[in-house]
Amino acid sequence: MSVHPPLDPAHDVEQPAYRGRWTRRVVAVVGADRLAAVGAVVLLLIVAAAVLAPWLAPYPDDARSATHSLEALQGPSAEHWFGTDRVGRDVLSRVLFGARTSLTIAAAVLAIAAVVGVFLGVVAGYAGGWLRDVIMRVTDVFLAFPAxxxxxxxxxxxGPSVTTAIIAIAATWWPWYTRLSASMASTIRGRAYVDAARCLGVSRGRIVARHVLPNSLTPVLVQLSLDAGGVILTAASLSYLGLGAQDPTAEWGLMVQQGQSLFSTAWWVAAFPGLAILVTAFCFNVLGEGLRDALDPRRGNR
Incomplete structure (x- = not known):
């Protein structure tokens, strides 16, 4: 599995007056990019399905511990659109509830990674000196291992659980945001408006809060959208290996693992959750590419 490298900070530094045009540029560029627009719409539908899963699922109890042995391994039909699994649970219901689990893991991981990474990166980039060296060397240690x-x-x-998956993935994801934020903060620290604020006697904390941090967030937002698909794939991998979500929790990677041995006779058990992983990760990637174009200052005059 590949992890998107941090964006190039040399092209992503933003001036304060530029922030007010974010929304217009995102809407215009993503709207012009048909693939990104489709990705955004599909993601909205997936998120809506996850939120409304208790009402949309035809058999809500099947997402938990219900079993129906007489209905085991039934193929797709009018009664069970995605078929049933080896204990008779409705696969469509579990895919809908699995969206909740997968998206929750992704949101939690990215929130933790972004908060920790941006904080450490801004501190390292703005403070410089030995503090930057210490933070970046620790970051390099984590980056030395495959995520x-x-x-x-x-x-x-x-030990295996959803909470464990969140902690384990977040522990490997924050270094990307630390390195990205440190590069941005180090570049912004030398900008004219930051020097002017220092000359006016503005405190370090206020400069960081008003100038350095906001102007460091543009590439971070893009990186978050690019990384969401990777986090979902990693969470699914952990569950597939038995180290993430555990039955009866509905989670896409776990569902694929449960259906792999049945693929030749009951392909739907693994195929539909696998397709959900593929579509969601792909949509996050194309949306991230669209956001990167939308927030690229080199497109500012277009």
């Missing part, structure tokens, strides 16, 4: 391998090792130590 999935380190997440798997942490999940083995902590």
């Amino acid at each position: 999935l391998l380190l997440s798997t090792a942490l999940a083995l130590i902590l």
